[in-house]
Amino acid sequence: xxxxxxxxxxxxxxxxxxxxxxxxxxxxxxxxxxxxxxxxxxxxxxxxxxxxxxxxxxxxxxxxxxxxxxxxxxxxxxxxxxxxxxxxxxxxxxxxxxxxxxxxxxxxxxxxxxxxxxxxxxxxxxxxxxxxxxxxxxxxxxxxxxxxxxxxxxxxxxxxxxxxxxxx
Numbered sequence: 001x002x003x004x005x006x007x008x009x010x011x012x013x014x015x016x017x018x019x020x021x022x023x024x025x026x027x028x029x030x031x032x033x034x035x036x037x038x039x040x041x042x043x044x045x046x047x048x049x050x051x052x053x054x055x056x057x058x059x060x061x062x063x064x065x066x067x068x069x070x071x072x073x074x075x076x077x078x079x080x081x082x083x084x085x086x087x088x089x090x091x092x093x094x095x096x097x098x099x100x101x102x103x104x105x106x107x108x109x110x111x112x113x114x115x116x117x118x119x120x121x122x123x124x125x126x127x128x129x130x131x132x133x134x135x136x137x138x139x140x141x142x143x144x145x146x147x148x149x150x151x152x153x154x155x156x157x158x159x160x161x162x163x164x165x166x167x168x
Contacts, residue, residue, distance in 0.1 A: 011064065015059055015064070015067070015068070018068070018071065019052065019055065019056070019071055022052075022071055022072075022074070022075040022079075023049065023052055025075065025078075025079050026045070026048070026049045026052075026074070026075060026078045026079060027049060028082075029045060029078045029079050029081075029082035029083075030042055030045035030046050030049060030078070032082040032085060032086040032089070033045045033082055033085075034167065035089055035146070035153075035165070036082065036085035036086065036088070036089050036146040036147055036151075037085065037146070037147050037148065037151060038148065038150065038151035038167050038168040039151075039167035039168045040167075040168045041168075045078055045082075048074060048077060048078055049074075049078070051074055052071065052074060054067075054070055055067035055068070055070040055071040055074075058070065085146055085147055088127075088146050088147075089146050091124050091127060092127055092130055092131070092144045092145075092146060092153075093144075093153070094123070095122060095123055095124050095127050095131060095144075096131055096142055096144045096153070096155070098123060099117060099120060099131060099133065099142050100142055100155050102117065102120050103117070103133075103140060103142070113135055113138070113140050113157075114135065115135055116133065116135070117133045127144075130144050130145055130146070131143070131144045132144070139156070139157050139158045140156075140157050141154060141155060141156040141157070142154065142155045143155075150168060151166065151167055151168055152165075152166050153165050153166075154166065
């Protein structure tokens with residue numbers, strides 16, 4: 001099946017817009033990947049973004065349909081998985097913040113931090129296994145991970161009211 005666009009400049013504009021949108025989404029996916037799968041693995045996403053040079057060269061060499069196809073494949077490899085993991089990251093951040101809030105409210109009511117958080121009611125029970133609570137003497141910590149336990153976000157009471165991140 002042969003395609004044709006009477007104005008060749010229109011095809012160039014369409015390709016540039018299409019590629020720009022996908023590369024923007026791929027860059028956002030790489031940024032999410034740093035938070036969701038870790039520093040080292042997210043490097044793969046950055047390298048994959050540079051593969052977009054191939055469809056650009058193919059487009060210049062008049063292989064326009066192939067260039068669109070390869071652009072779509074690169075985007076399909078990078079974007080959908082990180083949309084799902086980015087959503088999971090959002091839910092885990094909210095759930096973990098609620099856990100920390102619960103712990104502080106528990107201390108106000110009972111004068112001490114809870115030994116465990118078994119009484120906490122999760123908004124997203126399916127994420128329960130991704131959140132860890134540790135208690136020792138007068139200190140506590142809350143950890144959560146998105147896709148691998150080796151890459152996690154954490155809150156440690158004794159270190160102040162900031163969340164930290166360990167990328168790999």
